[in-house]
Amino acid sequence: MSHYDQLIAHYQTIHHFNHAQAMLGWDAAANMPAGGSEARSNAMAELSVHVHRLSTQPQLEDWFGHAEQAPLTTEQQASLREMKRQWQQATLVPEKLVQAQSIAGSKCEHTWRTQRQENDWKGFEKNWKEVVALSREEAKIRGEALGLTAYDAMLDKFEPGTTTSSLDMLFTDVKTWLPELIEKALEKQRSDSIILPSGTFSTDRQKALGLEVMKLLQFDFNHGRLDQSVHPFCGGVPSDVRITTRYDEKDFVQALMGIVHETGHARYEQGLPKAFSGLPVGEARSMGIHESQSLFFEMQVGRSKSFISHLSRLSMDAFNAHQDPVFAEENLYKIYTQVEKGFIRVDADELTYPAHVILRYEIERDLINGVIEHTDVPDIWDEKMKASLGLSTQDNYKNGCMQDIHWTDGAFGYFPSYTLGAMYAAQYKASMVKSLDLEVAIESGDLSPIFQWLNDNIWSQASLHSTDELVKRATGETLNAAHFRKHLEGRYL
């Protein structure tokens, strides 16, 4: 067996343990009773340690050295490059730290579920302190090894190639035009009359509706399913993608669009090339590219007039309410494009969303770089929310810094991906319209041409190319935020 083949077999072995880890994580969120938490945390920590051990085996250095000398096809070279990237990422962090992070993260995340409901910052802070300390330690170790600042080293995990200075530039630009655009949109929508959903939308019917919409979006039910969890996410493995949502029986609109969003993530996973199954080169390119798929589904497809026409029809059917003006196309479109300054990121509209992301970015950047302490976060959050959206979160932790799941298990560096994803999605659309008529495809109910484009340009490409190269091959240029601004102005002005 060549060194290259040994590496392939080794990374497929790692993948099997990651499969277990992914399913245990999904189960913990979707099924597990509270009393199962401790044993589950221990089992998942053990799996983490084992994957870390496999990912850092001493012989790998030798195998990589030899494999790089061997004659390889272009695809094999890409495969080798991605294995090596994962190896380098893994070897930086000591096993003990990985284990401590897994235990602290599980504990913090699990207790957060009730602490958030109870607005219990004091209780949360005790667990989170440890998570932050361990993440800083990780960032310091990674940064020193990679010659990056602490926070840049965390960014590198989710968005290889992205740096604080590029994000500072990008977000500084957004901050020059976004506030005015929000005000103008609010002004424009001032006279709109919207009929808000009220009454009971049973979980069962909402789920049935969600499944219909997933069919329209060609989710492959032979390779995945829909369940419920407190914080919606897309988990599982490419051959069995588990998406979740959270239903509110008083209102169906958030859960429904949430399903559209997670279906975007899911189709990316389901569309990854089988030929590289279980290998790093066969995985999603980055978190930003992942969000570009969910946000393409949600923002470019889901909130278009033609798609909302489907949602109108399907929701009338689901709730047996064909005369109810709530479900009228125009009304649903107004609901789904309504701009509102709110506390909650996951409930935020497309236009105010970047403000939420920029706030988190600035805080986590300073937190990881040691500029601020974790106990400073509530006050800084309050300050920045007042500045960006005019809202105070004083003593309102559950709707402030305790609202997101991300920081509970130390996923610092992830938040920027959301806005990068929105920007990429707008750029795909601008490129896609050159070769196909999106509105016609959506109206027809057969969205295949759109999915074909995404499959050809993004899904099937997995991690064969760098992010810049992937986006350039798909759209003819690297990230250009002008498309995002144009998209927002087109929809909201």
Added chain:
Amino acid sequence: MSHYDQLIAHYQTIHHFNHAQAMLGWDAAANMPAGGSEARSNAMAELSVHVHRLSTQPQLEDWFGHAEQAPLTTEQQASLREMKRQWQQATLVPEKLVQAQSIAGSKCEHTWRTQRQENDWKGFEKNWKEVVALSREEAKIRGEALGLTAYDAMLDKFEPGTTTSSLDMLFTDVKTWLPELIEKALEKQRSDSIILPSGTFSTDRQKALGLEVMKLLQFDFNHGRLDQSVHPFCGGVPSDVRITTRYDEKDFVQALMGIVHETGHARYEQGLPKAFSGLPVGEARSMGIHESQSLFFEMQVGRSKSFISHLSRLSMDAFNAHQDPVFAEENLYKIYTQVEKGFIRVDADELTYPAHVILRYEIERDLINGVIEHTDVPDIWDEKMKASLGLSTQDNYKNGCMQDIHWTDGAFGYFPSYTLGAMYAAQYKASMVKSLDLEVAIESGDLSPIFQWLNDNIWSQASLHSTDELVKRATGETLNAAHFRKHLEGRYL
């Protein structure tokens, strides 16, 4: 760290991977779409191999040698003995064989789900051939090492201490009185008029009813849940026990009693001592003792007149049918004690059940010992069914040898546990009545005294003693099948 402590840490590590394995297995049965099967099989095979590798690490021999020389408490000695037993069991089977069995078993079991529906013996036989061949290989290896016949070596996995000759004696005795007892019971019931359930019993309501019954049986919902699968089972881990059932919307009685049965398994798991959590000595004693709990719940508690009175009330409430004579106590009691010669083991009544088990025992004994071939099984099954219950299964594979899940993944040696369990359960009852009034406890709706007895005598004892010792401490004698016969005669004559 002492060698004993090293062993403890090592077996707790193994337990974490077993936790993952248990949850993946539950998920495969309860949630997984068909398309997820291949990747899941591979992941589970990898986990099997890893557990096998951990269970057979060369240094263990040395650790056991040293630990046995060290001064240990009685409990530590028991813990060491059980670790050593698992080590010996594991070291017998080569890693390659374990992996091949896991892959062949997953494949056979997964395709069996549709093949059974389609009565497709030809298709099933192709996969099963491999499972049988690998099990024979395993039995041969184990037998040679342990100085046992092939089939005895398989029995030893599930029922340490039980042999073919003891089972032959036990079952030969049962065969002398069971047929006559069945005939007499049928004769006695001939004039009974039973109102059978008909109409639609929705899955939702059946599930709600099942949950009520689980509450009555004091299932701990903070440490477990109820779901659905084709073949009901009890899985998960002690801190998070996953039981499943299968609902038939035309009839609720089987699913309901199935839940009582699985709750018995679940409470044993939930009652295992926390002090030995994750260690072999903290696990259930044997499969027969496990079945003794589920069958105590099902046969000694569940089918008693006083418990059926609760089922009557709760099912009337669940289906909002307080006037319906189907749910009357007397009628439900007749349904739950009705004797009928049928094809399907899992649907069989208490009295004909041992006939199903003995049939399987005789076939798997001869199959593993190489006396018959896997292709002979349908004909022999037909022959034995005709002899024992007067029913032919000619060309009726789905209701014949393809009806059970057990053989699909090579669990040969397991079937006798069912009847051993029924015998133990009757023996506990005979002992329990000396110190407490079961009927009064059940009638009161607070079954705590019964569970306290089981907890003190069985659950909390885990694997601290051998099966014989456990049963003797609990009841004053080792297995005595006379209690079983007396119980059956008391109920059916």
